Amino acid sequence: MDFLISLLVLLILIPFFIVIFVLVKTDSKGSFFFLQSRLGKDGRVFKVFKIRTMTDVPRITNQEIFSGNSEVTKVGSILRRLKIDELPQVINILIGDMSFVGPRPCLPELQNKFNEDGVKRLNVRPGLTGLAQTNGNIYLSWEQRWKYDGYYVENLSLFLDVKIFIKTFLIVFIGEEKFLKKP
Numbered sequence: 001m002d003f004l005i006s007l008l009v010l011l012i013l014i015p016f017f018i019v020i021f022v023l024v025k026t027d028s029k030g031s032f033f034f035l036q037s038r039l040g041k042d043g044r045v046f047k048v049f050k051i052r053t054m055t056d057v058p059r060i061t062n063q064e065i066f067s068g069n070s071e072v073t074k075v076g077s078i079l080r081r082l083k084i085d086e087l088p089q090v091i092n093i094l095i096g097d098m099s100f101v102g103p104r105p106c107l108p109e110l111q112n113k114f115n116e117d118g119v120k121r122l123n124v125r126p127g128l129t130g131l132a133q134t135n136g137n138i139y140l141s142w143e144q145r146w147k148y149d150g151y152y153v154e155n156l157s158l159f160l161d162v163k164i165f166i167k168t169f170l171i172v173f174i175g176e177e178k179f180l181k182k183p
């Protein structure tokens with residue numbers, strides 16, 4: 001199912017990607033895609049596709065980038081806010097590295113820090129969106145994210161996937177900050 005849907009989505013997105021390509025290249029020099037090693041099912045490392053949203057300068061690539069980071073380009077900030085920079089991961093879904101829903105693929109070096117819930121995430125393909133991403137995303141600690149990932153793996157169902165997918169669309173259109181839990 002992931003293969004067929006991702007193929008259809010890619011065909012539909014081609015004109016959109018052309019427009020985004022022009023915007024990204026006009027806004028800053030450098031490549032269109034940003035490739036990064038990520039950890040997949042069974043601990044297999046693969047290259048994840050993203051649209052480059054930052055300036056083309058050498059940097060540490062294993063740090064969280066929050067809103068307002070000075071290295072994020074003008075076009076990049078819009079792409080990040082709307083999660084458009086993640087859309088090329090449909091290519092990863094097409095080739096079987098990822099699924100539409102599942103724990104987000106993390107950096108390989110993070111595997112050394114996994115707790116019991118973190119290890120569970122390796123039992124499924126990583127996803128374009130996941131339970132942790134719809135419940136706080138980068139505002140959560142790794143342990144909190146892994147708790148959501150562990151819950152997801154233990155409770156896999158089409159209903160849960162649909163629920164996560166719908167909430168993802170709401171987050172994209174309304175904004176992630178609206179869904180953050182206040183203490």
